Amino acid sequence: MKLIRFGDLGQERPGLLLEDGRRKDVSAHVKDYNCAFFQNDGLDILAKLSEQADSLPDVAAEQRWGAPVARPGKVICIGLNYADHAAESGMAIPSEPVVFFKAPNAVVGPYDNIVIPRGSEKTDWEVELGIIIGKDTSYLNSPDEARNHIAGYCVSHDVSERHFQLERGGQWVKGKSCDTFNPLGPWLVTPDEIDDINSLDLWLTVNGEKRQSGNTRTMIFNPFVVVHYLSQFMTLEAGDLISTGTPPGVGMGMKPPQYLKAGDIVALGIQGLGEQRQVCRNASRA
Numbered sequence: 002m003k004l005i006r007f008g009d010l011g012q013e014r015p016g017l018l019l020e021d022g023r024r025k026d027v028s029a030h031v032k033d034y035n036c037a038f039f040q041n042d043g044l045d046i047l048a049k050l051s052e053q054a055d056s057l058p059d060v061a062a063e064q065r066w067g068a069p070v071a072r073p074g075k076v077i078c079i080g081l082n083y084a085d086h087a088a089e090s091g092m093a094i095p096s097e098p099v100v101f102f103k104a105p106n107a108v109v110g111p112y113d114n115i116v117i118p119r120g121s122e123k124t125d126w127e128v129e130l131g132i133i134i135g136k137d138t139s140y141l142n143s144p145d146e147a148r149n150h151i152a153g154y155c156v157s158h159d160v161s162e163r164h165f166q167l168e169r170g171g172q173w174v175k176g177k178s179c180d181t182f183n184p185l186g187p188w189l190v191t192p193d194e195i196d197d198i199n200s201l202d203l204w205l206t207v208n209g210e211k212r213q214s215g216n217t218r219t220m221i222f223n224p225f226v227v228v229h230y231l232s233q234f235m236t237l238e239a240g241d242l243i244s245t246g247t248p249p250g251v252g253m254g255m256k257p258p259q260y261l262k263a264g265d266i267v268a269l270g271i272q273g274l275g276e277q278r279q280v281c282r283n284a285s286r287a
Contacts, residue, residue, distance in 0.1 A: 013067035024060035039239035082246025089254030104178035131157030215248020
C-alpha cells in the first residue's frame with residue numbers, strides 16, 4: 002500500500018494512493034496515520050479498506066500533499082552512513098551509527114517550500130531513505146527482527162544549515178531543526194511493495210543539475226541494523242521517523258561549496274518511493 006495525507010498544513014487527512022495515481026480519502030474510517038494508528042494494527046484495517054478502494058471518496062486534484070504520517074514523536078537521523086559521503090565531509094567512517102535528532106515540527110509536505118532561516122549562510126540538501134516505525138520497539142535481539150517493526154519507507158529530505166550545525170557550538174540539532182527542514186513523502190510505501198530495500202537508487206537535483214546520486218546498497222549500516230541499534234538505547238515508538246543518511250553530492254562537499262538560495266528549485270527521489278520538489282524562499286525579515 003501507499004499511504005498519503007492531504008489538506009492544509011496542520012489539517013491533513015489520511016488517504017491512499019492507488020496504482021492508477023488516484024488519491025482516495027479514508028478519513029471516514031481512520032483518524033490519522035499517527036502513533037495510535039500504527040500501534041493498534043491500523044495497517045491491517047487499511048489493507049481491508051484498500052480492497053474496496055473504488056468506493057472511497059476521491060481526493061480533489063488541487064488538495065495539497067502533506068507528509069504521509071502525522072507529526073512523529075521522534076525524528077532520529079543517522080549521520081555519515083554512506084562511506085563516500087563521509088569522505089567528502091572530511092570525516093572518518095564511523096564504527097557505530099552516528100545518531101542525532103531533528104525537531105518533529107521540521108516535518109512538512111513533499112512539495113512545500115524550503116524556508117531558508119534568518120542568518121543562514123550554508124543551507125544544504127540531503128536526500129535520505131526514511132523509515133517509519135510500525136510498533137513500539139525496544140531491545141530487539143537482532144537486525145532481522147527489525148523487519149517486523151517497520152511500517153514502511155519514504156523519501157526524507159534532511160535539509161541542513163551547515164553554519165548552524167558545525168560552527169555554532171558543535172550541536173548538530175541547531176542546523177537540522179529549522180522550520181521546513183524535513184520535507185517527507187509523497188507517500189509511505191509498505192515493505193511488501195519493495196523487492197529489496199538495500200538496493201534502491203537515490204538522486205537529487207538543484208535547478209535541474211544533478212547533485213546527488215547513490216544507492217542504498219552502499220550504506221554502512223542498513224535499515225535493519227539501524228533499527229536494531231537504536232532499540233538498544235531508546236524505545237522507538239510507532240510512527241517515529243528515522244532518516245538513514247545521505248549519499249555523496251551535498252553542497253558542503255563541492256569545490257567550492259555551494260548552498261541553497263531563494264528561488265532555487267530542489268527535486269529529489271528514491272526508486273519506488275516517489276519524488277519531491279521544493280522551492281527555496283527566505284524567511285520573513287519582519
